[in-house]
Amino acid sequence: MQRRNFLKLILGATTALLLEPLNALAALWSKPAFETTKIKEATKLLGIHDEISSTDIQIIAPDRAENGAVVQVEIKSNLANTDAIYILVEKNPTPLIAHFEFSADTEPSLVTRIKMAETSDIKVVVKAGAQFFTRSKNVIVLENGCG
Amino acid sequence: MSDNMKMRAQLKGGLVEVKVLMSHPMETGRKKDDFGQLIPAHFVQLVTATLNGKTVLEAQWGTGIAKNPYLTFRLKGAKVGDIVSVTWLDNVGETATQDIVVTAA
Numbered sequence: 001m002q003r004r005n006f007l008k009l010i011l012g013a014t015t016a017l018l019l020e021p022l023n024a025l026a027a028l029w030s031k032p033a034f035e036t037t038k039i040k041e042a043t044k045l046l047g048i049h050d051e052i053s054s055t056d057i058q059i060i061a062p063d064r065a066e067n068g069a070v071v072q073v074e075i076k077s078n079l080a081n082t083d084a085i086y087i088l089v090e091k092n093p094t095p096l097i098a099h100f101e102f103s104a105d106t107e108p109s110l111v112t113r114i115k116m117a118e119t120s121d122i123k124v125v126v127k128a129g130a131q132f133f134t135r136s137k138n139v140i141v142l143e144n145g146c147g
Numbered sequence: 148m149s150d151n152m153k154m155r156a157q158l159k160g161g162l163v164e165v166k167v168l169m170s171h172p173m174e175t176g177r178k179k180d181d182f183g184q185l186i187p188a189h190f191v192q193l194v195t196a197t198l199n200g201k202t203v204l205e206a207q208w209g210t211g212i213a214k215n216p217y218l219t220f221r222l223k224g225a226k227v228g229d230i231v232s233v234t235w236l237d238n239v240g241e242t243a244t245q246d247i248v249v250t251a252a
Contacts, residue, residue: 029192034209070213089211093177097211106203107162111219115175115211 030099039088039095039123046086046099048125051132054079059124059137068116068141075110077126077133082108084127091120116141152245156231157252163225165196167218167233169243175210191216193236198222199229227251 033045043051060074075085085108087097097114108126116122121136151170156163169191176188188210196204204220222231227249234244 029207034207072217074219087211092211093175094209094211096209098209099207101205103201103203105198105201105223105225107221107223109221111217113213113217115173115213 030096033099034096035094036096037094039090042088042094042096043086043125046096046125048086048127048132051125051134054126054133054135057124057126057133057135059122059135061122061137061139063138064140064142065116067143068118069143070113071116071139071141072111072113073122075124077108077128079108079126079128079133081129082126083129085110086125086127087112087114088123088125089114089116089120090123092117095123117144152233152235152243154231154233154245154247156225156229156247156249158225158227158249159252161223163222163229163231163249165220165222165231165233165247167216167245169216169218169235171214171216171235171237173210173212173214173216177210189237189239191235191237194218195234196220197232198225200232225249 030046033042036042036045056078058076061071065071077085083102085100088095089097100110102108116139119140121138123134123136126133153168156165171191172189174186174189178186180186190210191208194206195202203222229249230246231249232244232246234242236242
């Protein structure tokens with residue numbers, strides 16, 4: 001059984017409601033993008049192109065992280081029609097961390113905790129309509145958290 | 148382990164803030180145990196959140212999300228009494244779902 005169908009089945013059973021995935025493709029795990037060791041390859045595999053640097057993306061993360069195993073990151077997009085937020089860490093063994101898809105009823109903001117192998121930029125990409133925007137924040141990592 | 152998800156959904160200034168703490172090892176597959184054996188990869192890959200049964204957030208995660216994943220997201224147009232549900236599915240097929248009723252902050 002495909003994972004997508006499996007997840008739908010579980011959700012269907014618990015909610016007894018028909019679910020409409022935001023994007024049928026998003027329900028499938030992007031294995032090649034998550035497993036590649038190069039950030040450029042990851043963005044390419046995700047279909048990200050011509051991303052424009054934007055200060056309408058806010059990244060709140062520590063300047064220095066004692067322990068790379070847990071780095072809290074808050075991301076907020078002030079860009080209209082934000083559909084998706086991608087988090088990548090350039091110098092991690094596998095740079096793609098996460099891909100979030102938002103419905104129109106969801107604020108394009110989130111807080112999560114990530115692992116960082118070493119001092120690196122956190123690169124956030126926002127998909128708004130057909131365009132891609134990006135912003136990066138450098139975090140100095142004192143202790144490897146990728147073991 | 149898989150039924151251990153902590154959630155809170157509170158209405159704050161017109162937005163419902165949902166906080167989720169999942170219990171999961173998030174093993175990368177690159178770490179070795181005390182005997183030098185690689186610990187197999189074991190991590191959450193898919194996360195779905197619904198509001199009253201309608202999908203509001205879908206996420207794909209890699210091994211770079213920290214152990215015992217934490218997530219905050221915010222919903223517009225949700226009200227006290229609404230039901231927020233979060234489901235995760237990991238790479239070995241384990242899954243967990245948790246519902247929470249929106250409360251006033």
